[in-house]
Amino acid sequence: MNRITARRRHPLARYAVLLLALALLGGLYAVAAPTGQSADAAISSGKVDDVAEGKKLFEASCASCHGLNLEGTKTGPTLVGVGGAAVDFQVSSGRMPAANPGAQAPRKPPAPWVNETTIRQLAAYVQSKGGGPAIPTDEQVDPAKGNSAKGGELFRANCIQCHNFVGAGGALTEGKYAPDLNQSTPKQIYEAMITGPQAMPPFNDSTITPEQKRDMIAYIVGVRGQKDPGGFGLGRIGPVTEGLALWVVGISLLVLAAIWITAKRRQKKS
Numbered sequence: 001m002n003r004i005t006a007r008r009r010h011p012l013a014r015y016a017v018l019l020l021a022l023a024l025l026g027g028l029y030a031v032a033a034p035t036g037q038s039a040d041a042a043i044s045s046g047k048v049d050d051v052a053e054g055k056k057l058f059e060a061s062c063a064s065c066h067g068l069n070l071e072g073t074k075t076g077p078t079l080v081g082v083g084g085a086a087v088d089f090q091v092s093s094g095r096m097p098a099a100n101p102g103a104q105a106p107r108k109p110p111a112p113w114v115n116e117t118t119i120r121q122l123a124a125y126v127q128s129k130g131g132g133p134a135i136p137t138d139e140q141v142d143p144a145k146g147n148s149a150k151g152g153e154l155f156r157a158n159c160i161q162c163h164n165f166v167g168a169g170g171a172l173t174e175g176k177y178a179p180d181l182n183q184s185t186p187k188q189i190y191e192a193m194i195t196g197p198q199a200m201p202p203f204n205d206s207t208i209t210p211e212q213k214r215d216m217i218a219y220i221v222g223v224r225g226q227k228d229p230g231g232f233g234l235g236r237i238g239p240v241t242e243g244l245a246l247w248v249v250g251i252s253l254l255v256l257a258a259i260w261i262t263a264k265r266r267q268k269k270s
Contacts, residue, residue: 050124058070083134146217151212
C-alpha cells in the first residue's frame with residue numbers, strides 16, 4: 001500500500017495520467033469518427049467509388065496544372081481545401097480545364113468529357129483533399145423559394161460595384177472583369193458566392209446566410225425576365241453605353257443636318 005501511495009506522489013505521475021487520458025480520448029475518437037475526408041466526400045456525393053473515379057479524372061485532365069497532389073504549379077493554384085463547390089462551378093461553366101492561362105478564365109462550353117457524373121466524381125475527389133465548401137442542394141439554390149425584393153437589396157449592397165444593377169457584368173483592373181450573370185445557373189451563382197472565384201471575394205454563411213443567398217438568386221433570375229419599357233436595353237450595362245449611344249446618334253444627326261443645310265445653300269446660289 002505504501003508503494004502505491006509513493007508512486008502516486010511521484011512527480012511524473014500526473015503526466016502519466018494525462019498521457020493515458022489523451023490516449024484513451026484519441027482511441028475513442030478514432031473509433032467513433034468517420035474514416036477520413038474521403039469517406040466524407042463519398043457520402044456527400046452518394047457513391048463510394050466517386051473519389052477513386054474522380055482521382056482518375058483529375059490525373060488525366062487537371063494534374064498538369066494543379067499538381068498530382070493538388071499542391072499547385074506555376075500555371076495553376078493549389079486545390080487543397082477549395083471544396084467540391086469550386087469544382088462544380090469551374091468545370092460546369094467551362095472555365096476549367098483552361099485552354100490558355102490568362103488574367104481570367106472565360107466562360108465557354110464545357111469539355112466533351114464533362115457531365116453530371118464526372119463533375120460529381122471530380123468534386124468528391126477534391127473535397128476529400130482538405131474539405132471546403134460542398135456543392136449546394138437543389139433547395140438551397142431554388143429561386144422560387146427566395147424573396148426577390150430582399151435579394152435585390154442585398155445584391156445592390158454587395159454586388160453592383162462589379163456586376164452592375166442587373167448582373168450584366170463590368171470591367172475590372174489588370175485584364176480582369178466581372179462576368180455577365182445572365183448565363184449562370186442558380187447553382188453556379190450560389191457556388192460563386194461561397195467560393196469566391198477569380199477576383200470575387202467569398203461570402204461565407206456568417207456574412208450572407210444561405211437564405212439570403214437564395215434571395216439574391218431569386219432577384220438575379222427575376223431580372224432576366226424583365227422588359228425594357230424605355231426601348232433598347234443596350235446590354236443593360238448602364239449610363240456609359242447609353243451616353244455613348246446618345247453621343248453617336250446626336251453627332252450623326254448634327255453632321256447630317258450640316259450636310260443638308262450646305263447642300264440647300266449651294267442649290268440656291270446656283
